[in-house]
Amino acid sequence: MAVKEGGGLDPVKQFEVKELIPIQIGDINFAFTNVSLFMFVAVALVMLLMLLPTSGRANVPGRWQNIAEMAYEFAANMLRSTTGPDGMKFFPLVFSLFMFVLMCNLLGMFPYFYTVTSQIVVTFFLAMVVILTVIIAGIRQHGLAWFQVFVPSGVPGPIIPLVSAIEVISFLSRPISLSVRLFANMLAGHIMLKVFAAFVVSLSAMGALGVVGAILPLGMTVAITALEFLVSALQAYVFAVLTCIYLNDAVHTHH
């Protein structure tokens, strides 16, 4: 169980960033931290999961090849159903994001492992990649006419500045909500898990009566662990689905 924290009962200690290999270039600290380590681990695992089982290219897929194919099909269907066939050029981006976020979330469920997606700087960077892709792809496809998304049609002239301002703020809030949602879910879930687990430890230290009382929070911890697995998968899915929806705006002209 992911319950006992090495350094006491502080529920946020798990998010501590530790420098593993200090690297200093100029004034900037490029240290290789435990966050970097787990990002590398996640990328390596995704690559292993995708490359190894599919290298055989068996016509009748084995267990692992089936997982890889299911992940591929899932992401491909998701993108195709939201953006249509012309959105498929973004498939590498969407699939990489989906697998990376999913793998990071699930890795965080292991005891003593670091949850990379509980750092807002990581999720915000991922969200910026998505939004910049939307802007660049939109401008490439429609030219400056793309900025018309901020001027909804059918709005009377005098209130266009007001509506445009609201639309611009709404657009700017997308990377915020995309990153905050993933980060907050993972952060809150892991803190909750640690808090309930800490109850078990401190209650059972109080003697026989405490041990009996600790059964309740222990049950909660087990339930929350299950919930966290659901949240891990769900948030990766939501991140990918919203990426698809935002990309849909970029590639689609009005039909």
Added chain:
Amino acid sequence: MISDPGDASQGPDRELEERRAKLAKQIAAHEAEEEAQRQADARATATASGYAQAFRLSTDFVAGVAVGAFLGFGFDWVFGTTPWLLIVFLLLGFAAGVLNVLRSAGLIQQPQVGHRPRGDE
């Protein structure tokens, strides 16, 4: 559908007709099966994503307000107009948040390019 009643008695034609009817029946059965599967899948996704939907709507709203507040604060800082722009942009951000929520809930259409009344219509 192609053969006359008079031709139906001919051997190869009737056989073809029978085979076609059988195939059509098989295809219909298969399609019905697939449709049922698709609906079951859709239902499963709907229940699983209820929680995600709730979280999504709330963050969409909060993000709108937060961006409005941030912009207002920033403009105030640049132009030295504290606190007026913060108030204005907070209200705009509130509107943007509501817009985000309505869009996420699918009640309002997404903005789209190339649909301007004064441009090309």
